[in-house]
Amino acid sequence: MRQGLLSSGCWVILLVAASGEEAHEMTSNNSSLAEDDYHQVDDYYEDDDYYDLDFTPRQANIMAYLPKPFSLLSLMCSYVIIREILCEKKIRGRVGGTPLNRMLMAMAIGDIIFSLAYFIGVWAAPQEAAYGLEGQGSVGSCTFQGFLVQLGLMLSVLSSTSLSFFYLLLVGRNWRDSDLEAWEFPIHGVIWLIALGLAIYPLPLQLYNSAGEVCWIESVPPSCSGDDCMRGPDPWFHQVIGLVLPFVCLLLSLLNLGFILCKVRQVENTTRRYAGSVTASATSASASDGRVSAVSDSALRSSSVNRKKSNAVAKQAAFYTFAFLLTYLPDLIIAVKYNVGGLVRIGAEYFAYCVVLPSAGTFNFLVFSRMRRMKTPEGRVLRSAFFCLCCRAPMDSMTSVFGRTQATCTDVPEVSTLQREDANKTTVDQDHEKGNHVRTDMENDESNDEFACE
Known part of the structure; x- marks a missing residue:
């Protein structure tokens, strides 16, 4: 029908007007349809026991x-x-x-x-x-x-x-x-x-x-x-x-x-x-x-x-x-x-x-x-907040929460630290036999216990 109207030039202006009205009507109908569909969904959630629960x-x-x-x-x-x-x-x-x-x-x-x-x-x-x-x-x-x-x-x-x-x-x-x-x-x-x-x-x-x-x-x-x-x-x-x-x-x-x-x-x-x-x-x-x-x-x-x-x-x-x-x-x-x-x-x-x-x-x-010495201010605060009521958990001292004071607990070494400890121990023994002393990674770790990120 619309193609027939387009074939007649004299109806162009009327067609544009009619098309505009039709488009507006279709948009309104589609909007109403969408709203009706969403209302149907609302009704579905209210009527159907989808969650086996009725939410008040x-x-x-x-x-x-x-x-x-x-x-x-x-x-x-x-x-x-x-x-x-x-x-x-x-x-x-x-x-x-x-x-x-x-x-x-x-x-x-x-x-x-x-x-x-x-x-x-x-x-x-x-x-x-x-x-x-x-x-x-x-x-x-x-x-x-x-x-x-x-x-x-x-x-x-x-x-x-x-x-x-x-x-x-x-x-x-x-x-x-x-x-x-x-x-x-x-x-x-x-x-x-x-x-x-x-x-x-x-x-x-x-x-x-x-x-x-x-x-x-x-x-x-x-x-x-x-x-x-x-x-x-x-x-x-x-x-x-x-x-x-x-x-x-x-x-x-x-x-x-x-x-x-x-x-x-x-x-x-x-x-x-x-x-x-x-x-x-x-x-x-x-x-x-x-x-x-x-x-x-x-x-x-x-x-x-x-x-x-x-x-x-x-x-x-x-x-x-x-x-x-x-x-x-x-x-x-x-x-x-x-x-x-x-x-x-x-x-x-x-x-x-x-x-x-x-x-x-x-x-x-x-x-x-749980067994870590926290290095950031927010980490120390958050960890202290979690473990403050647990007497058996390792805890940082209150001075270490906001400062760089060494913590009061001894950390459990991580896997890589333990592995380095075994290797460094062997190296130190060999060097001591030669009369030398080598600063190991473990000693570096101990010297950096107060390392912190601000």
């Missing part, structure tokens, strides 16, 4: 604002982790010191991205599609938040699993930092490629929509299929992908921890048997000639150092794995119950989604700082 206004406000203090604290803790690692002395000219520290920094970056998205919360969701919550954003802001959630989640879980593999190689295979460095940067590249790929591919599919307290992979309306969906049709498969990878990473971390503990037990048994045999031979030698072999004493000290080193690494790996487990296991359990049609109590919803999940950076900071 009070519950909706709790879901909207409870995650904010926990996510803000997680942001601060992750920032302090990065600051502390950057303040570490450079080894071989590389920022962050050791491969373990650099992997921790990658995990902290993922936690920052994830916690930032959680702090924004329902502010990024469209008001008409926020599950009864007070959304103040748009489709674009919701999409961006969903991208941040997916990217931060994948970076955090992949870095945490890689960290557990690093600990396994250090304990189980007796690798050193130089061995890890050969694989470190390819692993970082793979982590970022996987995380970016899993965060980007939902964008053209319009899968990032309001999913409760944050925007993530969801359809509008939820549980729709095909042409019934306004955005993100059939998101179930993509949700499974987003849930399977953290679950697989969690299982791998637990397996790595199991191997580490088995190796530590094996080392302890070997050390115990070796110490018994050395003691017996030393006792026999002392009974025969009245003196104890210095070689036997040195061997006992060396085996004791190896045992302490393995125990320290295993304990730190266990704490990081438990932090990973505490953060994501409640979320995975509730997500599985939702997908199989189970009921979830509102208290479990609050705990998993509003308290535990936004606190990933906080849990990692507690492990990171």
